Amino acid sequence: MIDLGEPLEVLHRVFGHPGFRGLQEDVVRHLVDGGSGLVLMPTGGGKSLCFQVPALCRPGLGVVVSPLIALMEDQVAALRQQDVPAAALHSELDPDEARSIWRSLDAGRLKLLYVSPERLTSEATLARLDEMRIALFAIDEAHCVSQWGHHFRPEYRGLPVLAERFPRVPRLALTATADQRTVLDIQRQLGLEDSPLFRASFDRPNIHIAAAPREQERSQLRRFIKDASDGTGAGLIYCGTRRKAEQTADWLRQDGHDSLVFHAGLDPRDKREAHRRFARGDAVVMAATIAFGMGIDRPDVRYVAHTDLPRSPESWYQEIGRAGRDGLPAQALLLYGAGDIALARHRIGESTAPDEQKRVERQRLEAMVAIAEAATCRRQILLHCFGEAAPEPCGRCDICQAPPRLFDGTVAAQKLLSAVLRTGRRFGLGHVVDVLQGKMTQKITQFGHDQLPTFGVGRDLSELAWRGVARQLVAQGALDVAIDNHGELLPTDAARPILRGEQQVMLREELVLPPAPGRGALR
Ligand code: ADP
Numbered sequence: 001m002i003d004l005g006e007p008l009e010v011l012h013r014v015f016g017h018p019g020f021r022g023l024q025e026d027v028v029r030h031l032v033d034g035g036s037g038l039v040l041m042p043t044g045g046g047k048s049l050c051f052q053v054p055a056l057c058r059p060g061l062g063v064v065v066s067p068l069i070a071l072m073e074d075q076v077a078a079l080r081q082q083d084v085p086a087a088a089l090h091s092e093l094d095p096d097e098a099r100s101i102w103r104s105l106d107a108g109r110l111k112l113l114y115v116s117p118e119r120l121t122s123e124a125t126l127a128r129l130d131e132m133r134i135a136l137f138a139i140d141e142a143h144c145v146s147q148w149g150h151h152f153r154p155e156y157r158g159l160p161v162l163a164e165r166f167p168r169v170p171r172l173a174l175t176a177t178a179d180q181r182t183v184l185d186i187q188r189q190l191g192l193e194d195s196p197l198f199r200a201s202f203d204r205p206n207i208h209i210a211a212a213p214r215e216q217e218r219s220q221l222r223r224f225i226k227d228a229s230d231g232t233g234a235g236l237i238y239c240g241t242r243r244k245a246e247q248t249a250d251w252l253r254q255d256g257h258d259s260l261v262f263h264a265g266l267d268p269r270d271k272r273e274a275h276r277r278f279a280r281g282d283a284v285v286m287a288a289t290i291a292f293g294m295g296i297d298r299p300d301v302r303y304v305a306h307t308d309l310p311r312s313p314e315s316w317y318q319e320i321g322r323a324g325r326d327g328l329p330a331q332a333l334l335l336y337g338a339g340d341i342a343l344a345r346h347r348i349g350e351s352t353a354p355d356e357q358k359r360v361e362r363q364r365l366e367a368m369v370a371i372a373e374a375a376t377c378r379r380q381i382l383l384h385c386f387g388e389a390a391p392e393p394c395g396r397c398d399i400c401q402a403p404p405r406l407f408d409g410t411v412a413a414q415k416l417l418s419a420v421l422r423t424g425r426r427f428g429l430g431h432v433v434d435v436l437q438g439k440m441t442q443k444i445t446q447f448g449h450d451q452l453p454t455f456g457v458g459r460d461l462s463e464l465a466w467r468g469v470a471r472q473l474v475a476q477g478a479l480d481v482a483i484d485n486h487g488e489l490l491p492t493d494a495a496r497p498i499l500r501g502e503q504q505v506m507l508r509e510e511l512v513l514p515p516a517p518g519r520g521a522l523r
């Protein structure tokens with residue numbers, strides 16, 4: 001016979017925590033009383049206890065749907081350490097192990113069962129669960145049920161059956177994705193329209209956030225890692241492609257780091273090994289694509305860097321949210337380039353998604369660009385994306401600590417745009433900057449560009465500064481970068497009023513002008 005208990009008593013006795021955090025108590029009470037609901041809590045917010053505690057307070061078996069075997073195994077191992085009888089049922093068990101779990105279930109010896117969605121929704125499993133007393137269903141990573149976001153998993157498609165087949169069993173869906181469309185979709189699919197939504201604040205005050213244009217990526221990352229890590233804990237470097245993740249892991253290793261790599265192209269054994277080493281290693285740093293996400297249970301990730309612009313504030317937030325789950329200070333750094341922004345815009349433009357979805361993806365991307373090129377508190381902008389009001393600047397981002405100064409960059413913008421037009425919109429930034437700076441390169445002689453009125457009008461700014469101007473014009477939508485050919489610069493319609501002098505362009509000073517004494521340099 002398994003002891004049941006009161007929520008607070010279970011929290012103390014089984015989990016050894018002095019009290020509930022935030023919304024946990026409300027969620028737990030609601031479930032213990034037999035209610036269903038959806039929990040929106042940032043990564044690290046403490047979602048697991050929201051279903052583990054009620055499962056131990058209610059008679060019967062708590063069934064937890066989880067998409068990732070590594071995640072299930074971790075949670076089961078942790079529960080067993082607390083003497084909670086738990087098991088995981090998934091496709092990688094051999095038949096003997098599965099049979100033994102079923103024997104324990106039939107004998108009522110288990111209190112929590114982690115199960116993969118496809119296993120759970122098979123008729124064989126459902127039929128056996130029909131015969132048992134079920135305390136609750138918890139659907140972790142519930143956004144995987146929504147076709148709306150980027151995270152849809154076909155295995156989650158069968159989950160609506162739970163509401164039909166077990167109408168009296170409480171269902172708790174949990175996610176760290178706060179996007180409104182996804183939330184509505186989850187509620188509809190899992191039959192939670194009339195159940196409460198528990199929405200926690202998404203602020204993670206212990207994570208310091210910063211962003212910078214990508215200039216010398218490796219030295220920027222080296223400095224960041226040095227500042228952010230104290231020789232313990234772990235770090236994450238998210239890269240835009242598998243190849244870049246591999247390369248990053250390689251040079252980190254050459255730099256003397258204990259580096260790992262993870263992306264969707266690894267075979268399952270290497271993935272598990274990478275997960276395992278990441279979970280245990282001290283001062284270990286993982287270079288990965290966003291495929292490395294679920295199942296990172298490590299509380300002491302000290303830093304998360306992105307080498308490329310994430311596709312939405314939600315993705316960025318979720319990825320940096322893997323840092324500092326222990327509540328201790330952690331750092332996030334976002335590196336980005338104008339090319340990233342242009343590339344992402346083109347990808348959306350060319351995708352075959354329905355127009356409505358493209359529109360939303362475009363909005364998400366533009367929101368991400370706004371965070372990257374922000375002139376005001378980044379956290380305020382980020383929280384605003386989640387519908388959360390943050391009345392005061394946070395004081396814990398790079399912008400708050402060194403507010404950028406803006407200056408009227410209209411003339412610089414006009415020079416650059418006009419150099420692009422005069423050279424016939426056929427050249428990339430390098431050549432355009434050479435023209436502005438009046439360099440006599442072979443290409444310039446070849447095309448006679450030293451005869452242009454714009455030749456040499458930009459000697460007042462450095463090459464780096466011109467790159468800064470270009471990037472901000474891209475971010476502001478006045479300039480486009482052709483990605484299919486050679487990165488030719490293409491002025492957009494928004495460039496016209498600037499060229500005609502009808503529209504002022506404000507630029508961030510430190511992205512363009514050399515740092516002056518006393519001005520916080522962000523690079
Ligand atoms: P999530 O699933 O929301 O990302 P977890 O459930 O893994 O978060 O919890 C994150 C961390 O916070 C874990 O290390 C967990 O032990 C800890 N934690 C959760 N709730 C509490 C609490 N009430 N008191 C102390 N620690 C907690």
Ligand code: ZN
Pocket residue numbers: 376377378379380393394395396397398399400
């Ligand atoms: Zn701030």
